Amino acid sequence: MADTGIPHFCNDLGVTLIEVGSKEFMCVGAKPPFDHPHIFIDLGGDTEAVCPYCSTLYRYNPALAAGAAKPEECEWHDTPAATAA
Template sequence: MAHAIIPKFHNDMGVEVIEIGVKEFECTGASAPFDHPHIYMDMGDDSEIICSYCSTVYRHNPSLGPEDSKPAGALYKEYVEG
């Protein structure tokens, strides 16, 4: 996914599985201050991957857009004060 913005997802809901529309992304754990290091993850040819920090299972769902998730609301948005 060269020259593309890699989305970040979090698991504030504490669910076991989050379906996402991309295979390359970053997991942040939860929102700050409860996050873990933001790690790059790549499913490759697989349809799911488990975060080694928070154990969230991310499952690829090709019917979702690159910023969509099931359950909804897992996209991590960085806010800049100013």
């Protein structure tokens, strides 16, 4: 789930490159229910990594805030289901 403090990114847009402002994050593929297993990616000393499931290329961009992405639509924030009143 996205509430763990680790940024989650999705690629519903089908872009080949997502710039991210974090060196550790999760790739979920497309938004649920069409997501793939949520993959933890740690760039470490690298600036790029490819998701082994969806082949999205992630590139670290230090100009972006932690948890931010470019394009912005690739930031995924899990929203809890509405509770019944």
